[in-house]
Amino acid sequence: MDIEEDGSCMQMDTDDLITNGDISESMGKLIIDESSSSTFKKKPVIIFLVGMEGSGKTTFLRRLVCYTQAWNISGYVINLDPAVTNLPFGANIDIRDTVRYKEVMKQYNIRANSAILTSFNLFATKFDEVISAIKNRADQLDYVLVDTPGQIDIFTLSASGAIITEAFASTFPTVVTYVVDTPRSQSPTTFINNMLYACSILNKTGLPLVLAFNKTDVAQHQFAFQWMKDFEVFRAALASENSYTSNLTQSLSLFLEEFYKNLRTVGVSAVSGAGIDGFFQTINASANEYLEIYRSDLDKGQIEKPRLVDERCKEYMDKLRKEMEKTKGDMVALSTSLKDREGNTMNMSVKECVEGDDDFFGRYTDDEEFTDGDEDGDEDEALASFCT
Numbered sequence: 001m002d003i004e005e006d007g008s009c010m011q012m013d014t015d016d017l018i019t020n021g022d023i024s025e026s027m028g029k030l031i032i033d034e035s036s037s038s039t040f041k042k043k044p045v046i047i048f049l050v051g052m053e054g055s056g057k058t059t060f061l062r063r064l065v066c067y068t069q070a071w072n073i074s075g076y077v078i079n080l081d082p083a084v085t086n087l088p089f090g091a092n093i094d095i096r097d098t099v100r101y102k103e104v105m106k107q108y109n110i111r112a113n114s115a116i117l118t119s120f121n122l123f124a125t126k127f128d129e130v131i132s133a134i135k136n137r138a139d140q141l142d143y144v145l146v147d148t149p150g151q152i153d154i155f156t157l158s159a160s161g162a163i164i165t166e167a168f169a170s171t172f173p174t175v176v177t178y179v180v181d182t183p184r185s186q187s188p189t190t191f192i193n194n195m196l197y198a199c200s201i202l203n204k205t206g207l208p209l210v211l212a213f214n215k216t217d218v219a220q221h222q223f224a225f226q227w228m229k230d231f232e233v234f235r236a237a238l239a240s241e242n243s244y245t246s247n248l249t250q251s252l253s254l255f256l257e258e259f260y261k262n263l264r265t266v267g268v269s270a271v272s273g274a275g276i277d278g279f280f281q282t283i284n285a286s287a288n289e290y291l292e293i294y295r296s297d298l299d300k301g302q303i304e305k306p307r308l309v310d311e312r313c314k315e316y317m318d319k320l321r322k323e324m325e326k327t328k329g330d331m332v333a334l335s336t337s338l339k340d341r342e343g344n345t346m347n348m349s350v351k352e353c354v355e356g357d358d359d360f361f362g363r364y365t366d367d368e369e370f371t372d373g374d375e376d377g378d379e380d381e382a383l384a385s386f387c388t
């Protein structure tokens with residue numbers, strides 16, 4: 001089935017081009033007014049998975065999906081990575097149903113990373129629809145699991161990443177999980193690079209942060225806990241690395257001591273399933289922290305209400321426009337059709353959040369051919385075998 005002829009949800013269509021004005025309108029919808037505190041929901045808990053490329057975010061998310069299914073916990077899955085070719089779980093909302101980054105690349109003759117960023121920006125302009133879809137189901141959901149782009153900066157440093165994070169954080173308890181590749185982090189320099197990233201995310205979002213040391217089936221994580229607890233142990237490990245940046249790494253570790261003190265950490269294996277119970281306990285504790293600290297500060301006005309502040313929103317819009325101009329994507333657009341996936345983690349109605357004309361549902365496979373939803377059966381089988 002050819003998506004271009006079919007006219008289905010993922011098609012890039014010049015009739016659907018949106019202008020900056022349209023973006024503003026869409027962004028305007030994201031502005032939560034003074035009465036918004038009444039729209040705040042205590043559940044579901046939003047779990048953002050971020051981390052370096054290859055740290056295992058997608059595999060970990062799949063493990064979490066298996067866990068929620070096994071324990072009858074109601075989860076909802078969102079994929080925000082426009083470039084992922086093969087998603088090993090069914091996403092209820094998938095950015096790829098809204099925008100094809102390869103089309104953006106072709107149409108605007110831009111490189112892959114720019115196209116991914118542009119696609120992400122475009123999706124952010126429609127994020128109010130995602131928030132509404134989840135709000136409508138809030139009573140039935142416990143967790144929303146969000147996979148983010150492999151290129152960590154696209155999510156953590158872009159204006160759209162901030163828009164998406166804040167849209168969630170002003171409506172639901174929200175926790176960021178930074179997934180660490182434990183075997184790789186056995187190198188003190190790689191470890192510190194990860195900690196710096198995690199620290200900057202904490203600094204930027206102000207949200208509770210959980211460090212999930214993944215791949216513990218390959219390397220246990222206790223060394224990392226030791227390094228965070230005792231600088232001398234870290235220094236000894238660094239001495240054996242003999243790196244020309246070791247003085248800097250050493251200073252950075254000292255600098256991070258305060259950050260380590262306020263962190264929640266857990267060791268997990270996305271492959272074996274080890275540590276997942278502990279992970280959810282940590283998430284629940286972090287969600288309570290969100291309610292006790294972040295939310296109450298927000299309500300008391302001690303921290304800036306993200307979308308109550310016109311200026312801040314305007315600043316985002318300007319940044320977003322600049323990014324889109326840079327990537328020549330300021331006039332790109334798409335027909336959105338955020339679709340729930342029937343028969344996946346939730347048996348929800350597709351209709352409510354579909355802005356489209358039919359029940360058509362499709363997927364890009366590895367070879368970029370569009371297929372209909374018939375592979376769901378296979379996916380369920382694969383999921384079942386993975387979950388054992």
Ligand SMILES: Nc1nc2c(ncn2[C@@H]2O[C@H](COP(=O)(O)OP(=O)(O)OP(=O)(O)O)[C@@H](O)[C@H]2O)c(=O)[nH]1
Nearest residue numbers: 052053054055056057058059150215218269270271
């Ligand atoms: N041994 C082991 N391998 C894992 C684990 N989690 C992920 N992997 C492997 O690590 C590789 C990367 O995993 P992904 O889930 O694709 O990582 P990602 O962070 O989503 O990757 P990007 O989307 O590129 O950022 C794959 O080969 C996985 O099979 C784990 O817990 N143990």
